Amino acid sequence: MPIRLTIRQLEYFVAAGECGSIAAASQKLNVSSPSISSAITQLELELGLPLFVRQRAQGLKMTEAGKTLAVQALNVLNQATELTRMAGAVSNTVQGPLRLGCLVSFAQIVVSSLRRSFEANYPDVRMSQVELTQNQIFAALRRAEIDLALSYDLNLPPDLEFHLVNELPPFALLSPEHPLAGHDSLTVYDLAVYPMVLLDLPISSDYFLSFFTRAGLSPIISERTRDMAVMRSLVANGFGYSIANFLPLNDLAPDGRPLKFVPITGDVQPIAMGVLSVPGSTSSGTHAAFVDHCRAQLT
Template sequence: MRYTLRQIEYFIATAETGSITLASERVNISQPSISTAIAHLEQELDTQLFVRRHAQGLTLTPAGKALLVEAKRLVEHAQQLYEVASEANDKIRGQLTLGCMVTLAPMIMPELSHAFTSAFPSTKVMQVVGDHDTLLQKLASAEIDVAITYDLHVPEGFDFVPLASLPPHVLVGEIHPFARLSAVTVKDIASEPLLLLDLPISREYFLAIFMQEGLTPHIAARSPHQDILRTMVANGYGYTLANVRPRSDTAMDGRKVVRVRLAGDHRPMVIGLVSPKERRKSRLIELFENHCRNRISDAYIPGMVAPVMEKRIRLD
């Protein structure tokens, strides 16, 4: 056998991203190394794996598609060797691919992943960020092992383990009239310019807050990027609705934002772990899920003001 497992991993990354540049970013290796690995595989296997189109990136050939299926099995079997050895000598090692909801990732993932790999130095956590639908697709295709996301839409075939509950709130700039209030109602905000977080499932969740009150919001702008909305809010464009509570009260440009409680009985977003029901969980994944249960709760969430802490701040 004149190819390596590493070359196979580079091939998988390129096939799934459709780009040598994106594959390079995913596996944290140089683009020339990716190109060399693919060229070596094509030469060794005596077949073309990709069709190279400048405008559309790389597309798998029929042979490449067939190889991708077997390549994933090969990597999975290789990973199982580590698991067998780990169970035999009681040492935890191996790689886990963690998906995380894009609105949660900047706060949760760095501390959570670093704490786990510090506790188990022979492990590695690969991080994948996406919206809710994208994470479910990647779980179904085995591109990620487990995901941290919300409970808004978890289809049949997936398990959801709740970790922490985040009710919605209103975010405004520090000179906005609402900034001086302890709470506002949906009726209070309906006619104000709403800057809507435009992500699948999240978008419908926020609009449903108005629908259950028989109101229609005045949507002034939309963006799938949470940081852009926070900066627009800080600059006086309007307000936004959110569930995440970053510990920082500043936007990306340094201006301040103010969190205001949304009065009424509104469905919270519940942070939790999602994984496929039928897929066997390795010891590494089970340990990581237990790690998440220990480090994410209503009392503590990495990078955020947790719900219990929020209540104490309001009481003080």
Template structure:
């Protein structure tokens, strides 16, 4: 067990001001407190440390004892370190530094994290971003446990009346992907009913699967799900092999897949609900300045992608 410390940082601060002023009266005026408060703080400090820090002579003010002279430098160092700890905890100051724990929904990571790390390296090199990639429920659990400052995720499975607050920073409308040689590949848009008789490759993540099924149900389509995978890129690779179509939300910058195949993206003409990409925090928690800076960068990245 760590032994308790008797003195306080306030006592040290009052002691330093009194030592600099050489007078309890002048010190109290500078601190804007009663002289009795300064006197009590110095007295209690001497009692707690078991040493005398001042020689008090009538008409000559305060003079530091040898012990007081040693304490003066030690107190300055300790208060300086305490300020550093406070700035690090809050992430404040002219230069932001320290860790920020960010949760990210697995399929959003390739789209947002590279740009985030690149921006942060240039603008805030002292910030260390620790990433946890997971699904929505896992991110929510980590937020409630205090393991994350905030999370970037789809607003799926987050009821508004819960202890989590979500701020939408972008929208990701659904679209269809088909093989590059598909009969519909040359078109710009499609209705889901046109694919009703074809096999489907499903991105089989919690909440995501229900979202995609709801889109198909609203279009009157009962999907023939032949393949399921929790990997976004595996979905694209299976589709490029001609094993079915799929519905996704994020659009990669290239139509090429990991397996060397190619897919075509088609805008949906059906009335479908776009997914909100959201910053999610535990309600009532005040974010550190460095966490707010990282959140601001994600907002900027999302805005650039939208306008682009």
């Protein structure tokens, strides 16, 4: 009798193995724990092999058979995703689900309006989003957990494709009372003598700090935060200046205090914003349409 497996069973099995527990896989996939548990049990019965050792205190541990199956299951899931992309390319239609990953900085400012306008133009598309760090975006694309990602061209691996949308020059955020707030432009030499509030996100922080390193300077980092809203509030309340590339929609911090934005000139490189994908992804009509929509809306 042939073995009957489903893509859903393999997806739940791989997620449980990566997360180490049914509960964590349930949260990751937004699927009930009993559904995941039942799928794994059915998979084990179909194969006639135990895939996990259930440990009350330590969650799930893969058996050797489970580890072998997990490698093949990932291949099958990736191939299934590619088949879906090919089908979309053949039909050249803009429809179906579109899972978007995005850096936190984009999620706060542009993603909601970008989704709304894209879905208004293409009502047969159902978008979802997840906020990730740069390295998490790379991993999620490779595991086919997301289809596309809004990101920067920082530390990009060679196995992913970057589709340029816009180039964003850096600027300094200052409170109106800051001694440099009245300047039309600033250099890192102007900024280096004042306290800095560093937006301490992975990879992005290295980019900001490289401005000073190239000039042989060391910034005075007085505060660090991974949250853009917190960063703006700290700046507006006089804890220091900060640097960013994406202008907020208004000149107010979350607590209502005003901010000033001053361009940074000199040996500072703009950062490229774009859509990141696995190779060949934008042959899909839906994916290509989203890249074009980003260029129309964000340029």
